[in-house]
Amino acid sequence: MDDRQSPSRWHLGAPVDEQGQEVDPWQFKKGKVLELEGVLRFPLDVPGEPLDYCWAAFSIPVVQGRVVQLFERLHVQDVQFIPARVEGHEAPCFILNALRIVRCIDDVRSRRVEYWKPEDNRPDKLGEYRVVSGMRIDPARVGDARIFRPWGWRVALIISEELKQAMEQEGLTGTRFVEV
Structure with a gap:
């Protein structure tokens, strides 16, 4: 998770394309490789200290090069780092796009x-989780996954110990870990 405790940290807005148009923020939670045109930009909603890991609007994970380098050293698969920029920040940053759903x-x-039911009138979500709190996972179902989103509750991003x-x-700065 993003550790929101530091009062001097930055807060990033919703991503926009090179023309300044907002892009679909939910595409980063689908577990699929994305082919985007141009480099996305994150407005700086609240100026402050850059973090190695943070959530932009819609809980989009944004990381600095140190995270990418660490994942490369550890040969982490099932992740795509999409180049992006933060307004007023020179160093390259990336959207962390987890490619595995478990x-x-x-x-x-x-x-x-709680699950979405027919009476909720959301056939697109029928049978998926509507509410998950105090989430626990079954480690036996995870297999060799080191970074993934849980099926039916893709707002969560889970990493291995x-x-x-x-x-x-x-x-690395900006992280807060919660055991699941």
Whole structure:
């Protein structure tokens, strides 16, 4: 997660294309390789200290080059780093696009789960999670995945303990880890 505690940190807005038009923020949660034209730009909603990892609007993970380099050193698969820019910031940044979706939420161990039902009049979401709080996953279903989004609740981004420890050892800023 994004650690929102620091009062001096920056906050990024919704991504826009080279013409300044907002782009679909939900495409970064589909678990698919994206082919985008040009370099996306993030407006700086609140100026402050750049972070190695942060969420822009709509919980889009934005990372600095240090994160990319770490993932490359660790040979992390199932992730796409999409080049982007932050207004007023010279260093390159990237959208972290997780490419794997895993059906792993443990409904019984999670504090609360609700599913979309026919009476909700959302046939596009029927059978998917409507609410997940206190999420727990079934590690047996995860297999060798090191970074992924859970099926039906793609707002969450989950990483392995190995990646968590490597990010902490690297001293990357902006992260907050919650055990699932």
